[in-house]
Amino acid sequence: MTFNEYALAHEPTIRLVAFGAVFALMACWEVAAPRRARLHTRAKRWTANLGLVALNTVLLRLLFPLAAVGFAAYAAKHDWGLLNNIDLPGWLAVVLAVVAMDFAIWLQHVMVHAVPVLWRLHQVHHADPDYDVTTGARFHPLEIILSMLIKFAVIAVLGAPAAAVLVFEVLLNATAMFNHGNIRLPAGVDGGLRLLLVTPDMHRVHHSIDHAEANSNFGFNLSIWDRLFGTYRPAARLPQESMEIGVAGLTGDPRCVSLGGMLVIPFVNPGEGYAIGHGPEASHEAR
Numbered sequence: 338m339t340f341n342e343y344a345l346a347h348e349p350t351i352r353l354v355a356f357g358a359v360f361a362l363m364a365c366w367e368v369a370a371p372r373r374a375r376l377h378t379r380a381k382r383w384t385a386n387l388g389l390v391a392l393n394t395v396l397l398r399l400l401f402p403l404a405a406v407g408f409a410a411y412a413a414k415h416d417w418g419l420l421n422n423i424d425l426p427g428w429l430a431v432v433l434a435v436v437a438m439d440f441a442i443w444l445q446h447v448m449v450h451a452v453p454v455l456w457r458l459h460q461v462h463h464a465d466p467d468y469d470v471t472t473g474a475r476f477h478p479l480e481i482i483l484s485m486l487i488k489f490a491v492i493a494v495l496g497a498p499a500a501a502v503l504v505f506e507v508l509l510n511a512t513a514m515f516n517h518g519n520i521r522l523p524a525g526v527d528g529g530l531r532l533l534l535v536t537p538d539m540h541r542v543h544h545s546i547d548h549a550e551a552n553s554n555f556g557f558n559l560s561i562w563d564r565l566f567g568t569y570r571p572a573a574r575l576p577q578e579s580m581e582i583g584v585a586g587l588t589g590d591p592r593c594v595s596l597g598g599m600l601v602i603p604f605v606n607p608g609e610g611y612a613i614g615h616g617p618e619a620s621h622e623a624r
Contacts, residue, residue, distance in 0.1 A: 340427065341410065344503040348406040352506060359511045363470040363518045370521045372537065373578055376466050377594055386471035388596040393481045401485055405506060409492050409499040418496020427498070434501035435508065436559070441491045442509065443562040445484065446555040451613040457603040458483070460611070463551065464584045464593045464602060468544055473517035474510070477603060512558040516540040535560050542573045546581040546588070548616045550574070584608060 338346070397404070403411065413421050420430050449459040461477040476484075492502060516535045527536045535556045543554040553570035556563050563569035573580045583593070586606055592598025610616045 340431075340500040341413070341498055344406055344500045345410050348404060348503055351503060352510070355507045356510055356514075359514050360470060363514050363520070367469055367519045371519050372521045372541075373468065373519055375469075375519075382465070382467055382469075382594050383471050385594055385596045385599065386465070386475045389476070389478075389599055390471075390474045392596070393476065393478055396478055397481060397485060400482065401489075405485070405488050405492060406499050406502045408489050409497050409502040412493050412496060413498065416496075417493050419494070420498065421496035427500075430498050431501040431504060434495060434497035435505045437495055438488075438491060438497060438501070438505045439509075439558045440562060441487070442557060443555055443559075445487050446557070447568075447613070449480065450552055450555070450611070453608075453612040453615060455480075455483075456608050456612040457606070460584050460587070460606065460608040461599050461602050463544055463611075464587045464590075464599070464606075465544075466583050466588070466593055467519070468517060468541055468582050469519040470514045470517060472544075473513035473515075475599070477599065479603070508558060516557065531560050533560060534558065538577055539571075541577060541580070541582070542570050544582050545573050546583050546585055547574065548585075548611045550580075551611055552613050552616075585610065 344351075401408075412418055416422060420434060425433070449455040458477045458480040461480070462472070462475055465472045465475055491497070497505075512535065516537050517540065518537050520537055522530070522536060522538065527538050530536050531539050535554070535558060539554055539560065540556070542550050545551055550570060550573050553568050554563055555568055560569070575581075581588075584606070586608070587593055587602070590598070592602055592605075
């Protein structure tokens, strides 16, 4: 059995086991070395956040039964995409595909911050008043569906091998849980890691209530894209322990910590001032 065949046959099990292992590790780490004091109990937030994860998982399996790995196998069978039409060693195709898909997810993240209607959906992720391992998987179902459609398009154009898609999905989930972790890293370790990977202190800046800080540090996995495209911000204006997390207009709103509330947020809060080019700095430049 080839790596691609193994990925296709065992994709759900591999992803579930990887998710459970990383989640357990991060949850224990947050207890042992928390970075910030919590505003809400785990029982309250985790019930809502993980409930949203479960809803999204069921929805994706119903709408896209092949999932991304299955779609990659389908694309390979029909010779779709660049990598399915050039002769490369298998390992190199996997590496190139993983890096290319990480860049695509970075571009997608910038897009949902730049288009006001998409920001309405994405603000559900940012509206979490606390910041921990569960925040990394908290997304509105409509954004999850959009993300899967974009992923399918990237796979079709790129010709990503099924194994590469599985590796990417596992890495994305793991790094999202890591860089959303409420954990404390020594400054030297954080500085070294963020030369390659997005760290919690780096990505937490992106969750600042300040719109300028929220429109920086878009990476989930590799930190290179923010450095290359000028969106890297090394630190927030306020210390990590005291910077305010969330979205203006939703501070203290109980809907931010309930499953039903998160589902309606895009339809009741416009999230004005956060979309790139629509904030106070845009108004100032216009004058």
